[in-house]
Amino acid sequence: MTPIEESALAVDDDRVRYLVTRAALRAAKAMTAPALEPQQRLATLMECHGTLLAARGPLSPLSFGEFRRALKGDLVSLLPEGISPLDLSGLRVIDQDGRLTEGAFDLEFEQQMLLHTLRKLDGRAGVASDRDLQSEIDQETAFALLSKQGDQDVYVAGRTDLIRRPSGHVDDLCELRLPPLLMELYQEISLDSLYQGWWFPCPVCEWPMRIVVRRSAGTKVGEARCWHGPHAEMGASYRFRLPAAGSAPVLLPEPAPPRPMGRETVLYPDLGTVPEALPVEGFKALARGIWRYTTVPGLPELALYEQLIRRGLMVVLWPALDSYDLLVEGKSKGGRKWSFKVDVKDYTSARTLAKLIDAQEGDRGGADWLVVPDHRASHLPLLSGVAAKYGMKVATASEFGELVCKEAGVSWHE
Structure with missing residues (x-):
């Protein structure tokens, strides 16, 4: 199999995982919404079942009853054979109290962003739905209007x-x-x-x-x-x-x-x-997408910026209209100049982020550091291996802050 054929198959797998997650999440919302009329609930479930069958293909049928029962279990059970689950393993869209899980929302958005990037890079990720396009339009409208x-x-x-x-x-x-x-x-x-x-x-x-x-x-x-x-x-x-x-x-x-x-x-x-x-x-x-992928990762960006500024370091936020997130510059005690170009990411799925880094062959803006919030420390082993292929280093926000302060000869701890 050629590299192009392998890449096309990988894109197909990503799309199947996304469609399955989206169908399950929409169906779960219909099942758990108390104000929804029975006819509306059934119509939504049937539409989601159709989306799922399209993603699974003709060789992996799943009855409507099996689909409804599977929504209360592990999301992996909805994937067709041969599709790697990645971080879907163990994920539920409905918890034990009959509520939607927050993790399912995050993974759906992250898979959507990966597909969007792949579609922009080589056009093999398929056609986006109206709903997907609206989320992408929100993200790109925000950037375009600001810049x-x-x-x-x-x-x-x-x-x-x-x-x-x-x-x-x-x-x-x-x-x-x-x-x-x-x-x-x-x-x-x-x-x-x-x-x-x-x-x-x-x-x-x-x-x-x-x-x-x-x-x-x-x-x-x-x-x-x-x-x-x-x-x-x-x-x-x-x-x-x-x-x-x-x-x-x-x-x-x-x-x-x-x-x-x-x-x-x-x-x-x-x-x-x-x-x-x-x-x-x-x-x-x-809108949820702007909050999740501008506000949420922006909090550690601003916190890191403010703490480094407070310690006397030279820091630029989103240089060159967001080529990357932070430019940190300084001199060591010996007078040697140094700089770090930082991209901050907060993904629920480390594997999806790793695939995104691979698809972009590193950071599009030229960052040499990938920084994740402290609560994503468990992602470092996987991300480090992928980022190293493109000359990037990986750290948690606090780890990076401490490292930079040591380089500058100041204390990170107050």
């Missing part, structure tokens, strides 16, 4: 606002340093983040948290947790008693894990303040 004027300061100010203010009252959002057309990417608060007209911003990223009501010890209780799993695991996870009609719910923090020790304390977010309920009227939030 349109060719002004570095305008780009940095606008992108910083997308990271710092992924939600807010429309009056405040209008004051942001964003092009008017970009404001259209702020949408109404999702029903999945509302309880009787109230919502809560995540204390880490400020995007609307997910709201679920379920039974606990025979009593109905509400839960609010960030849609980004790592933020929820840091402590952005709460419960609330169901209030009287018209009253705002009050959050009670779930037990939070202890703060990390050592170098990771510098970048770890402060979750000391419990979010208060906000009314849905007059508030909007960024």
Whole structure:
């Protein structure tokens, strides 16, 4: 088999995994949405079943009943034989409480981004659906509008606002340093983040948290947790008693894990303040794709930037209109000049990110460091091997910060 044929097969596998994940996620949403009419639920499930059968092909049939039962189990069971599961192994789209899992959303978006990159590189990833195209249009519209004027300061100010203010009252959002057309990417608060007209911003990223009501010890209780799993695991996870009609719910923090020790304390977010309920009227939030792949990875980018600046280092954010994320420059004690070009990535699937690096043959903008958030430390062994092929080094954000500070002769620890 030629390299071109092998590449085409790899693209086909990526597309099958994505279609299966998308079909399962949409079907799971239909199964778990209490307000959905039975006819709507059935129509959506049948459409998703059709998408799944198209992805599996004629040699891998799966009945409608088997499809519905499989949605409550391991997602791998929906893949046809011969397709590598990668990070789908062990993934569920519906958890034991009958709720959608956050991880399924992330993996769907990441697979979509990989396919988008492959499609732009060689056109072999197939035709995108209207839904896929809209997500891609959102991402590319945001970049195009921010970079349109060719002004570095305008780009940095606008992108910083997308990271710092992924939600807010429309009056405040209008004051942001964003092009008017970009404001259209702020949408109404999702029903999945509302309880009787109230919502809560995540204390880490400020995007609307997910709201679920379920039974606990025979009593109905509400839960609010960030849609980004790592933020929820840091402590952005709460419960609330169901209030009287018209009253705002009050959050009670779930037990939070202890703060990390050592170098990771510098970048770890402060979750000391419990979010208060906000009314849905007059508030909007960024589209999910922009939040997940601009706001979420942008938080460690800005945190790393600010901490290095505070220690006297020369750092440029998104140089040359986002060729990469950070340019860090300095001199050693001996007078030797050095610089690091950094790209920050926050992917749930290390394997999907590795495939993306391979597809692009490194970093498109010329970064020589790939940095991941501290909570992605387990991804380093896999990513290091792939990145090394293209002359890139890999580190966690805190590991990189400590390394750079050592090079500059200053202390990373406060």
